[in-house]
Amino acid sequence: MTPRPVHAGAPVLVAVLLIASCSPDGDPGDPEEAPETVEDTDEVDPTDEDAEETDVEETDDEGRPTDDPEDEAATADGATVTLLTHDSFDVSEDVLDLFTESTGHAVDVVPLGDAGTALNQTILTGDAPQGDLLFGVDNTFLSRAIDEGIFTTHESPLLDEVAEGFVLDDQHRVTPVDRGDVCLNYDVAYFEEAGLDVPEELTDLTEPEYEGLLTVTNPATSSPGLAFLLATVETFGEDGYLDFWERLQANDVLVTDGWSEAYYDEFSGAGDGDRPLVVSYASSPPAEVIFAEEEPEAAPTGVIEASCFRQIEFVGVLAGAEHPDEAGELIDFMLSEPFQEDIPLTMFVFPVNENAELPEVFEEHAVLPDDPLDIDFELIGEHREDWIEAWTAVVLR
């Protein structure tokens, strides 16, 4: 009597559940998986077959001529290294191919969200992480990563080539990869047209002529926002930074939640906004030149050097890694010149290897202060939440 309209579909789901529950642990080197994998290379139907295999093989169809047989063969002298990272990571395919060619290891890049999300996910999955190494922890969150013990040591021989001051952990649980200082950017045209001096010091921002001109991002949700908050802590001291923010608040500072809203919706130098001052990066001006529709002679935006806060990004081998040695090799590669020279134009930050040459557009349009504001990472770790909480109480509530 009973109509059973969709029962026919039930086996599909049961199958999905079964496949799910029989899924192997993600090691593409598992020989049992090989035949299935080969068939699946071009298959993207996610309900169809074992997922891990499909997407590991899909990584790139051009750059790396790795079909599964090679991957499987790679178990003899190489493996697939899984690199966990935040969303802003990138690398040229032909550069990454150099690593695969020289070591035989394939690389699977897994972006996990913003920097905070990527780190917290990795901490919470500590005993069975999703990959072998994590890139993208910066000095503002480094202490958390180290305290939680997610990294194991790897001392790269290439550290000799890294400029002094970037190696923060002498046990080498993390290795510096790039620096991308956070600085206030200004709209060059606006200040010219208004006949207004570009502010030189942070205190200038509280002057009446700069009322309503600045957009910052929320340090509780945005990594440049946190860096700028730290810049004010370093400049005005723990006793003075909240006063500064109160005065900034009185001078109509605008807070947005994330960088892209601030930069594209509120900043007049790059997007549709009407505020000529914004929290962004030292590398944003060259990016404006590269991504302009027609290359301008001078960058449309500039950097206020006195506002720059040092941000160093690190990579580390995860304590629960399946391929710790191969992960170490990848770290060495990330410090080598080919990777380091690729960094500016893919991630828009600066290399840490002293031998790496900067692309012309960076030489010409980027400002990299020699001595940016900086706070010891352990001190940041001790006070980060308190500073953010106090800031929130003053500025947002």
Next chain:
Amino acid sequence: MNAARTRSRRGTTAALLTVPAAFLAVFFLYPVATIVVTGLAPEGHPELGVLGRVVTDPSVREVAWFTLWQALLSTAATLAVGLPGAYVLSRIDFRGRRLLQAGVTIPFVLPTVVVGSAFLALLGPRSPVNAALSALLGEAAPTLDLRRTVTAILVAHVFFNYAVVVRTVGGLWSLIDPRVEDAARVLGASRWRTFREVTLPLLRPAIASAAAIVFLFTFTSFGVILLLGGPGRATIEVEIHRATTQLLDLPLASTLALLQLVAVVASLLVYGRLQRRTTTQPLVGSATTLRAPRSRGERWFLRANLVLVAALLLAPLLVLVERSLSTGAGYALTNYRNLFSAERATVLAVPAGEAVRNSLVFGVAATAVAFVVGGLAATAATVSRGRAADLVDRALMVPLGTSAVTVGFGFLIALRHPPLDLRGSVLLVPVAQALIATPFVVRTLLPVLRSIDERLREAAAVLGATPARIWREVDLPIVGRAALVAAGFSFAIAVGEFGATVFLARANLPTMPTAIFRLLGRPGAANFGEAMAMSTLLMLVTAAAIVAIDRLRIGQVGRF
């Protein structure tokens, strides 16, 4: 009804419920319970002190109160705007109706960050409204600036959820026999009285469904609140996100997640009461209920609705299209060309064609899963009307009101040990999407399934029809339409879902929303332009898919 038959019904219900219950247990309860327990019992034994500390914290109470009232207000506003729209789109025949019906679903799939940006342009001091005002009044014109206000939040919530009301309520409205209303009118009832006493009671289950869904969506609102409400306003969802992804304060996150859960379950209980009194009603194929506007009043009503849709839904979308076409030197297709050019050879660069394909494949897979799970649950609830079916039905709604961060992190933490080791699995994406899409399938199918007159089936059986034939010739023609509506909607939800998916999507299988986010995350005019172009593409793909689904014919719909 004899005992044997009751028993066999129970057996059938149990069989039908197995899959939905298992789905919910494995992919919702288990991950969410895992993360909540991790937060509340970090060392293996519960530390419940945090519960009291969080609940009595005045700032948490403020957040909870704001979450509740903005959701209630948003739901009321969406119903007020959406119900007339549901009527117009399901009962009045006019040129462009189908296109509009597909079009109103577009907002639903767009990432909030993109739409938020369009709203900022429309609600800010340089909006067309202000331009018009100052053209009219000159210097004296007031400047409207609704950025970072509750009004902005409400407008955006109506924008995003309009389609929920139109599709859920309209789906049923198009099947209600207009002769019932005509009869009331002939008997002397006024138009308003007819609506209040005849139409409204018949629509009630669908309205309750739509209201519940909109409430849950706005209760867990995240992007809209941050972008349009400003960083000073927070919902429970926003706080869970902050506690989990930034502060790594899991005890706080877990407590807030429990608070959210309690509120959601409470609202579902209220909803259950509204839902209980459903009436069996004569339903007809939708083609017979459509007719051209009959009176001048009705034509004005139609026009007013179209103007509203244009202002509320179309304007923000046009801002996106305009931005995608604008370049430094006028309008051109540069952004689209760049999007499809193969020049950028980096690992995380997203080739546009691939993103479109991935989105479609994930969307189809998620729709299939949602259909199996939701279809079985809806059938079980129709067959039995017993407690178990009701429970599963309600439980399937809970994911809508659960923090995407909780679900996303829950997946990652819970599903990484054998036998359920899904680390890095692409399966997680359609499953997470299906969690959100399933309630729509149930909500759309159930009112229709329930209102099929049992006597029709019995009559067919008496005349010797097999159960399969009864299903094909009695149920399918009536349910077919609703099933298509549900399919189109699930697909749209899957394509647009960006809450849990963001934690689960893989680098090498980027979807359109993922691509938009990556582009927006970098400086440079070209990146922004390409993000807008990709958003426009997302709109087109969604609209095309929904139009295509709407055009499908299942069974003999319309020739009843």
